Amino acid sequence: MTVSGKLEITPLPNKPLGASVTLPRGVTDPSKLSDEDFKTLQAALETYLVLVIPNQAELPPTSQYDLTVRFDPSCQGSYGHDEKLFHHKESVLAKDGKCIPDRTEVVMVGNGSFEAGHAPGMKAFELEHPSQSTFHKDVLTEEEKANGQTRFYRWHIDSALYGLSPPKVTTLLGIQVPKCDEKQKIIYEDNGEEFELVKGATAFASGATAFKLLSPEDKEKALNTTVVYAPHPYIFIGKTKATSDGLTIVSEGKEIGLDKLPPWEESKVKKLPMVWTNPTTGEHHLQVHGCCVYQLINNKTGEVTELEEARKEVHRLMRPAISPQHIYAHAWNKGDLAIFFNQGVWHSVTGEFQPHENRLMHQCNVASGYDPVTKV
Template sequence: MSEPPSTDSVITVHPLPVPTGSRVDFGAQLCNADLENISAADFDVICNALYTHQLIVFKDQASLSPKAQYHLTRLFDPESDVYGHGKAVGAKSVLHPDLKTIPHQPQVQVIGNGHVASFEGLENIQLKHPHHRSFHRDPVPEREDRTATRFYRWHIDAALYGLDPPKVTSLLAVRVPKTENQLLCYDDGSGDVLSVPRGSTVFASSYKMYDLLSEEDKKFVRGTKVSYAPHPYTWMANAKSRPDGLGMVSEGLELERSSLPEIDDSMIKIYPMCWKNPKTGKLALQVHPSAVQELHLEDGSVIDDLEKVREIVHRLQRPGIAPDLVYAVDWDEGDLALFNNHGVLHSVTGSFLPEEVRIFRQCNLAASEPPLEP
């Protein structure tokens, strides 16, 4: 169980407000933090808050330097120092259009939307907010694009090949265009919808996903491991997502092994379906649903029928993204969010016009060790 934080810090922890009727039980705002000068006592409070609340937000951090953002992120795993997806993202990867690296702090990426003349040593860059139309098989009709949206892709920040998943991701909102809300439509036959601020980052608790399972399913996920595709973001480049963003449609469009970059089988990642919280010991059903390829069962058998694998994972995870379990961050400029990348799933939402400029800084570092097993 978590230890009580040090009393030598002035940082205070407050639950994030949630809408009436929400079942969201995670998230906190931390106040009075000087993130350019973090003491050991400060980090004790921050670390305990992160692993207790999974998502923590600091307001008014517009002046935070990329170096300090990197330093704060690295404190959670001092042995790590490489950006979570490595030094390069392949040109065919579905991640390729979304990332710009800060030259003087290469562990920190710039994401957003629109043309930016100059930012942190980057000149004349074009940022592109990920739009679900580029990834979903059946997108929202273009005529409804301003009012309706989807979960772009529920995911963990992780290379899932060669590198272990970062423990923590930090996101700093530098420039945020404030516009009307959008109606997020699951479009999966459930009738589920969710009102979200345009461009909100949404989170769902993987601990809640586990807790919602039947006892039979809990036993199954505790004993099952997931094998991820080699070079998963290139492997899935031609495939398309389900309308709820929780995994892929199986149409045989994944790239064949011979069409992928050179594969080292020792770098293929196989992880438990459940990851243990290092402070509380709670179990999270933590699976990247778009990158799964096989399930390795406790009895030694392997499910390698991709459509069946995806159906199993979707059935297990879908209850955890019910509208009243999703937290949508309404970003203000200067907001810094940190989240437990081993305990939540998250997704981009929304769309922006080309002239709507949005700038965020993101930092996560490939972990120095695999996730904690049950």
């Protein structure tokens, strides 16, 4: 346990990553922490990768935004995605959230129907919980869902991956969370392992663990690989389907042609290191958005691995880190504020919800002013 003043950081027991936070007495808004306590909070985030502060259901969107950008003074001031591209009708993200009118960097995600007035200027709205049934190539059967099965929907980092740099931090706040002790399970199709989790949990995997699990040869390769992402990547994959573990896309030739995408510029195509360095621990993190990868470039030889083989390669490198013993699945309670180091973890939605099951969360991430780097 780390204490700065009366701020307490407590590692989650028997979990591979994550810690809980107790705010100092008299502090109810974490964006108002003293500089000393915030420094401790930031170091803890980059050490434990996911922090959870309970009892924050009344946290205003402005405070959530202020807290999020405090972690990265270089923030560009807008949501981590271009809003028009985020809601583009052909984007796989089109249904994933709605911006709060007076604080557009905060996005409402969840499931169900909600009345007008949730925020100033907010009309009645509907949200749809992302499901493997709409995104995976081979979906769960009705019998499998009835038996409590779910899937990792899409393992990812929060980032536009075009033009804008990946946010350093994402905050996710449970506003309306159905009290649910219902358990669901993920069955790994490649080896039959099972992972039990609470319905609707958010799953997290450590990029540092992913790197440590690589062979010496693969570590060397990863450290010398640049990942090229497709222009407007979420539109590029808009008609494709994902692998059953949510790590990448099944190559079937269904990608939207580069000449059919909205106008794009080569200078805005993201070419990022496969491995990013943690500024607090100095550890290497394997950080790849497997669904949006377009090419891999060997920095030593200049060799280019094209789309289908690039997907297979990142799947091979990422897969060990999502084994059950390496996953933290956060079971949500109303008022939980999860802060995660978006440049150090991958995360995924899980859970199968019915249309009448209402869940509302506020998500905030803001594009960084610079791309992550690797220090070899």
